[in-house]
């Protein structure tokens with residue numbers, strides 16, 4: 001059973017293989033595909049490297065420690081990097097609704113196996129432990145897979161006072177009660 005872990009050097013080789021996959025699949029399918037988009041760019045320019053990996057880990061560690069922490073977790077099984085999930089904490093309500101509290105993606109070769117659904121479900125437990133009573137998750141209206149992941153985790157659409165009830169950027173906002 002995979003688990004959500006804090007990014008770790010132990011997963012380095014598998015992480016780079018996943019980056020290779022993201023790069024091969026093309027980054028155009030969604031702007032939220034792998035937030036570390038520059039990692040893919042650097043990977044293409046410089047190749048996988050220990051220094052780049054260490055910088056990436058250090059950056060995620062710094063983001064997780066801020067006043068408004070951005071926690072990154074990796075979904076890992078038997079040392080294999082399968083996906084990632086981010087959880088933002090400490091944001092004012094306006095920003096939570098606008099950008100959502102959570103982001104996730106699954107490496108292309110492991111999609112359609114229920115990983116995103118399981119990752120988000122595990123994140124609900126983490127969020128509850130952080131004292132949150134609800135979680136906001138946004139996605140593009142055309143992203144059927146993500147909408148299904150959110151629905152399976154109890155998400156309901158929030159009707160925002162913007163055109164078509166969406167965020168300013170046109171995203172659908174969902175609320176999951178914890």
Ligand SMILES: CC(C)(COP(=O)(O)OP(=O)(O)OC[C@H]1O[C@@H](n2cnc3c(N)ncnc32)[C@H](O)[C@@H]1OP(=O)(O)O)[C@@H](O)C(=O)NCCC(=O)NCCS
Nearest residue numbers: 033104105106111112113114115116117139144145146148
């Ligand atoms: C969206 C994403 C995270 C889903 O990951 P996943 O591990 O494949 O999702 P799951 O296997 O848990 O599947 C969830 C549901 O989506 C459905 N699904 C999966 N791929 C699909 C596709 N291409 N089109 C339509 N539905 C799809 C599954 O059938 C399942 O539906 P069900 O629960 O009704 O059976 C993954 O496609 C991804 O990383 N996409 C790019 C990044 C992204 O869009 N992130 C979300 C931003 S909000």
